Amino acid sequence: MHEWALSDSVAAAALEVKKEQNLKTVDEITVVLGAVQDIAAEAFAEIFDEVKKNYRGIENAKLVIETEPAQFACLKCGNIFGLEREKLDHETGEAIHFLPEMAKLYIKCNKCGSPDFKITQGRGVYIREIKGEN
Amino acid sequence: MDIKLNLDPKISAVQGRLAGVKRIIAVSGFKGGVGKSSVACVLALLLAERGKKTGLMDLDFNGACDDIILGLGARFPQEIEGLEPPVINGVKFMTPAFFARNKAVNLRGEEITSAILELLTVTRWQQLDYLILDMPPGFGDAALDIIRFIPQCEVLLVRTPGALSQNIIAKAEAALRDLCVKILGELQNMARAAVRYDDSLEVAYGKPRELLKTQFAEDLEREIKKLGL
Numbered sequence: 323m324h325e326w327a328l329s330d331s332v333a334a335a336a337l338e339v340k341k342e343q344n345l346k347t348v349d350e351i352t353v354v355l356g357a358v359q360d361i362a363a364e365a366f367a368e369i370f371d372e373v374k375k376n377y378r379g380i381e382n383a384k385l386v387i388e389t390e391p392a393q394f395a396c397l398k399c400g401n402i403f404g405l406e407r408e409k410l411d412h413e414t415g416e417a418i419h420f421l422p423e424m425a426k427l428y429i430k431c432n433k434c435g436s437p438d439f440k441i442t443q444g445r446g447v448y449i450r451e452i453k454g455e456n
Numbered sequence: 457m458d459i460k461l462n463l464d465p466k467i468s469a470v471q472g473r474l475a476g477v478k479r480i481i482a483v484s485g486f487k488g489g490v491g492k493s494s495v496a497c498v499l500a501l502l503l504a505e506r507g508k509k510t511g512l513m514d515l516d517f518n519g520a521c522d523d524i525i526l527g528l529g530a531r532f533p534q535e536i537e538g539l540e541p542p543v544i545n546g547v548k549f550m551t552p553a554f555f556a557r558n559k560a561v562n563l564r565g566e567e568i569t570s571a572i573l574e575l576l577t578v579t580r581w582q583q584l585d586y587l588i589l590d591m592p593p594g595f596g597d598a599a600l601d602i603i604r605f606i607p608q609c610e611v612l613l614v615r616t617p618g619a620l621s622q623n624i625i626a627k628a629e630a631a632l633r634d635l636c637v638k639i640l641g642e643l644q645n646m647a648r649a650a651v652r653y654d655d656s657l658e659v660a661y662g663k664p665r666e667l668l669k670t671q672f673a674e675d676l677e678r679e680i681k682k683l684g685l
Contacts, residue, residue, distance in 0.1 A: 327538035327578040335465035417555040423571040
């Protein structure tokens with residue numbers, strides 16, 4: 323699954339933070355999953371539990387997952403709008419799942435119809451917080 | 457200790473994904489229409505034909521066309537611990553065209569950087585002798601960020617004969633030196649000597665075996681040997 327690679331990136335980044343901050347342990351990693359990329363939280367957590375075993379120093383870290391809704395801002399008319407996933411066919415959903423920026427190729431502003439908008443929230447995976455001991 | 461972050465983890469993963477790649481060659485044009493994509497594609501085919509494990513990544517998001525040059529067809533990456541690129545004539549190939557599905561890629565600089573980072577994070581090249589990057593033209597966000605994410609890349613500068621291209625390339629070389637990027641060399645395309653203009657290339661697009669039979673491929677093979685490839 324391609325979620326494996328994203329999960330692996332979280333582990334690699336957490337290990338870098340541990341080194342930069344001179345942490346003895348990493349106890350908790352809070353990850354945000356954005357709705358545009360549409361990653362299943364349960365699957366991501368399961369994969370992370372496997373992946374973290376390859377990263378000495380974070381293997382005991384607990385993963386906390388938060389989700390973030392999608393939000394787009396139209397650069398033509400200023401409209402703020404969300405993702406209507408039910409309107410996307412399977413192939414389009416997959417394209418956006420692999421490369422969230424591709425949303426701009428398939429979605430238009432629901433007010434003025436412009437394809438020129440920004441993803442302002444819920445793009446993909448990021449780390450919000452790391453807890454550990456130093 | 458609680459550390460509040462808004463950290464994109466993908467930057468930390470790029471070098472790990474490229475750990476099995478011996479050499480990364482960034483084919484850059486810095487001016488449109490110099491034949492950068494044809495050079496990148498045929499270079500990858502030539503290296504693969506020599507038995508080298510070769511990958512090709514089209515990073516020219518706004519103008520991706522390597523899929524047309526190579527004749528991608530219905531191939532799509534396999535999902536195995538990331539995305540495993542399909543193989544065309546011995547070349548592992550990754551392109552944004554898989555996801556753009558023949559639509560114009562209307563992304564701005566920062567968005568292209570984000571998408572490039574995503575592709576670099578999820579693509580499983582495994583062991584390669586060469587990874588060829590078809591670079592975005594110019595010195596925009598995307599080109600600068602690729603150099604930042606992959607500082608070990610060696611840049612192959614493609615130019616056409618004439619004062620305009622020479623001027624742009626001279627400036628690009630100076631800028632790359634300031635960025636401490638290794639320059640593999642310069643390649644003259646559509647020239648009287650070096651890599652000559654080749655009408656047959658247009659007909660061979662989409663057919664990798666035919667591409668390898670062109671005068672363009674023959675010239676390129678000779679020129680890359682001069683560059684130590």
